[in-house]
Amino acid sequence: MQSDLIVDAVLLAAVLEADLGGHRKIGKFRLLRPLALAAVIIPLYLTAVTTSGAGGALEVAGAAAGIVLGFAATSLMTVYRSPGTSRPVSRAGLGYAALWIIVIGARAAFSYGSTHWFSSQLGRWMMDNHVTGGAITDSLVFMAVAMLLTGTIAMAIRARHLTPVNTSTPAPTPGGVT
Numbered sequence: 001m002q003s004d005l006i007v008d009a010v011l012l013a014a015v016l017e018a019d020l021g022g023h024r025k026i027g028k029f030r031l032l033r034p035l036a037l038a039a040v041i042i043p044l045y046l047t048a049v050t051t052s053g054a055g056g057a058l059e060v061a062g063a064a065a066g067i068v069l070g071f072a073a074t075s076l077m078t079v080y081r082s083p084g085t086s087r088p089v090s091r092a093g094l095g096y097a098a099l100w101i102i103v104i105g106a107r108a109a110f111s112y113g114s115t116h117w118f119s120s121q122l123g124r125w126m127m128d129n130h131v132t133g134g135a136i137t138d139s140l141v142f143m144a145v146a147m148l149l150t151g152t153i154a155m156a157i158r159a160r161h162l163t164p165v166n167t168s169t170p171a172p173t174p175g176g177v178t
Contacts (some may be wrong), residue, residue: 070150
């Protein structure tokens, strides 16, 4: 459980540091850093991916929730061209930060609660539905990674589809006289 909290803290810090604020450059490093983070998280925390039954369905649901949350987070971000450089940049504010904090906080609360608040109820549910602890852990990892990668990919697509700056048209002169 301690490692889950570490992953949550690292993920939240990385996302907010990269995305929060105005005029955040969208470059290769910004797009590759989440991929590197996912490449570290996945082998460290995925135990034994369940491919069938309720555990498999739970893992798919975690990934699907992550994709939906990733799109939701990206919808709270503005992607535009920098007036100074004409390169893609982004702006994310309080709503974006709140969504990430709520999602990561809920993950952390579930991890803590599964051992301190509702362990017997969760254990009973797991037995009744033939779900392993590994499947629950994996579904939370899938959710976090899917949210991170979906948000990054959606931001990259939005940046790529920005209207190009037209440099061939002369700038208007004051008073509209050309």
